Amino acid sequence: MSDRDGAATRTAGPAPAGAAARAAERVARETYGRLVAFLAARTRDVAGAEDALSEAFAAALRLWPVDGVPDNPDAWLLTVARRRQTDALRRRQTRTAGEEHLMLISDELEAAAGEPGDLPDRRLALMFACAHPAIERGMRAPLILQTILGMTAEDISDAFLIPPATMGQRLVRAKTRLNDAGIPFAIPEPEELPERLEAVLDAIYAAYTKGWSEVGDRGVPEMAGEAIWLGRLLVAQLPAEPEAKGMLALMFYAEARRNARRDLSGAYVPLEQQDTSLWDDSQIAVAETLLRDANKGGPTGRYQLEAAIQSAHTARRLGGIGNWPAIVALYDHLLARTHSPVVALNRAIALAELEGPAAALATLAPLADDRRLQSYQPYWAALGHLRGAAGDKQGAIEALTIAIGLTTDPAVRTYLHGRIEALRDG
Amino acid sequence: MRYMMLIHHDDAAMAAADQKQLWGDYAAFNEALGKANGASSGERLEPAKGGTIVRNNDVLDGPYADTKEQFAGYFFVEAADLDEAVAWARRCPSSRFGSIEIRPVHVPKGDWK
Numbered sequence: 001m002s003d004r005d006g007a008a009t010r011t012a013g014p015a016p017a018g019a020a021a022r023a024a025e026r027v028a029r030e031t032y033g034r035l036v037a038f039l040a041a042r043t044r045d046v047a048g049a050e051d052a053l054s055e056a057f058a059a060a061l062r063l064w065p066v067d068g069v070p071d072n073p074d075a076w077l078l079t080v081a082r083r084r085q086t087d088a089l090r091r092r093q094t095r096t097a098g099e100e101h102l103m104l105i106s107d108e109l110e111a112a113a114g115e116p117g118d119l120p121d122r123r124l125a126l127m128f129a130c131a132h133p134a135i136e137r138g139m140r141a142p143l144i145l146q147t148i149l150g151m152t153a154e155d156i157s158d159a160f161l162i163p164p165a166t167m168g169q170r171l172v173r174a175k176t177r178l179n180d181a182g183i184p185f186a187i188p189e190p191e192e193l194p195e196r197l198e199a200v201l202d203a204i205y206a207a208y209t210k211g212w213s214e215v216g217d218r219g220v221p222e223m224a225g226e227a228i229w230l231g232r233l234l235v236a237q238l239p240a241e242p243e244a245k246g247m248l249a250l251m252f253y254a255e256a257r258r259n260a261r262r263d264l265s266g267a268y269v270p271l272e273q274q275d276t277s278l279w280d281d282s283q284i285a286v287a288e289t290l291l292r293d294a295n296k297g298g299p300t301g302r303y304q305l306e307a308a309i310q311s312a313h314t315a316r317r318l319g320g321i322g323n324w325p326a327i328v329a330l331y332d333h334l335l336a337r338t339h340s341p342v343v344a345l346n347r348a349i350a351l352a353e354l355e356g357p358a359a360a361l362a363t364l365a366p367l368a369d370d371r372r373l374q375s376y377q378p379y380w381a382a383l384g385h386l387r388g389a390a391g392d393k394q395g396a397i398e399a400l401t402i403a404i405g406l407t408t409d410p411a412v413r414t415y416l417h418g419r420i421e422a423l424r425d426g
Numbered sequence: 427m428r429y430m431m432l433i434h435h436d437d438a439a440m441a442a443a444d445q446k447q448l449w450g451d452y453a454a455f456n457e458a459l460g461k462a463n464g465a466s467s468g469e470r471l472e473p474a475k476g477g478t479i480v481r482n483n484d485v486l487d488g489p490y491a492d493t494k495e496q497f498a499g500y501f502f503v504e505a506a507d508l509d510e511a512v513a514w515a516r517r518c519p520s521s522r523f524g525s526i527e528i529r530p531v532h533v534p535k536g537d538w539k
Contacts, residue, residue, distance in 0.1 A: 138507075138509070160509070161509070161512050161513070161516070162508065162509060162512065166508065374461045374462050375458065375461070375462045375513075380458075398457075401453070401454045401457050402454065402457050402458045402461055403454075403458075404450075404451060404454035404455075404458075405451075405453075405454035405455040405456070405457050405458030405459065405517065406458045406517055407517070408513075408516045408517055413451070417447070417450070
């Protein structure tokens with residue numbers, strides 16, 4: 001359980017059930033995100049919008065899990081925000097930008113005949129702004145997590161393995177840039193949409209992988225949940241975009257396997273050795289439906305291809321053997337599209353199942369000098385695995401040793417040590 | 427960016443760990459470091475109790491401070507950003523027995539003139 005979960009249940013006391021408290025927290029985040037997005041789209045001042053709502057949001061996170069979600073969450077948050085603002089004004093006798101922000105919302109609400117639920121949802125526009133090419137790539141996901149979900153710099157820094165103060169400074173800089181660079185808070189025009197959407201998808205998927213790659217870390221699975229929630233939001237708002245569905249499907253395929261990645265003693269289990277009965281059927285079903293819908297929707301993009309590969313892997317659950325020819329063919333498409341050394345690596349691993357380890361090693365040989373792979377742990381682990389399978393015991397031990405040196409997950413380290421010992425004994 | 431990675435670990439806790447695995451992990455870490463572009467393995471120091479402190483003409487026995495974690499060695503990495511340097515610090519086996527301080531190496535910009 002993450003720190004944030006802990007905080008929510010702590011302040012909630014023992015009374016509310018965990019699930020209800022989490023649902024209330026979710027509504028609070030949803031409401032907050034919609035109001036921030038609405039304000040930011042109007043004023044282009046994200047930090048100002050956050051400031052105006054931050055105290056009310058903190059109160060909602062504290063109170064709703066205990067008292068229940070109010071009938072009209074938007075109105076509640078707005079009323080509390082305005083009250084706090086008025087208090088602050090009385091204390092300081094100054095006008096603040098925050099008040100102007102809140103005035104703006106209430107004007108809009110009056111225009112909408114006082115129906116806070118009718119406030120236009122601008123979260124998608126805000127996501128596109130956060131993932132704009134003018135924003136540093138590595139900051140797009142943190143920015144979305146903060147503005148759309150109201151996550152603190154501390155929560156985000158936990159998953160991104162960056163000191164909280166550094167993450168905070170980077171977020172402030174990125175928000176200033178949103179304003180200074182004149183980044184539009186709008187859904188891009190159709191001709192621009194595919195490229196800009198890819199940046200949004202990449203940011204959300206980056207957040208997801210933070211919650212996936214290192215299972216041992218505290219608080220990290222929570223990040224995966226948040227990314228899936230953002231993926232759902234995206235699919236709901238862009239129902240005609242196949243790649244959004246493809247990415248959401250990809251995340252569900254990965255989630256379905258989460259419990260199979262560790263055995264009962266907590267030891268690491270590689271994909272090909274996973275007990276497929278531990279894969280989550282319901283999540284696989286959700287993923288399959290999304291992928292089918294996506295494929296109906298038009299041209300196939302990177303995320304649909306990756307999801308299709310995962311779909312082919314799940315064939316093992318039904319038939320006991322993986323659909324390797326399909327997997328290799330899908331990797332060929334993906335490689336042609338991305339030219340990514342990581343894709344080439346994964347293709348080689350699949351190829352080994354089809355044509356043996358020597359063929360796989362031959363395709364990896366040209367990558368030996370690729371700087372990006374030198375400190376990429378999965379590369380060395382795969383190389384060790386393939387060399388071992390090809391009978392090159394010494395080469396396998398060398399590669400596995402480097403993989404150990406690059407591993408931060410104790411379970412994976414123990415697994416790799418075991419592989420080396422097996423090679424020495426064998 | 428070039429970073430100096432300062433290792434501060436708890437000698438006693440390290441001595442209590444499985445030595446074969448620990449130094450096996452350290453050898454693996456140094457191998458991995460050696461493969462990475464621009465990184466260089468540093469040096470391991472003798473335990474801090476063997477150190478000597480000179481301050482204001484006083485000569486004292488080490489360690490310098492009365493804390494569990496003592497300066498124990500260093501290495502360098504060439505990293506694109508702090509995130510990469512943090513990844514190397516987390517890989518270093520000493521991080522399990524103490525802390526790794528990450529310090530960007532100063533690049534002179536002619537500011538001494």
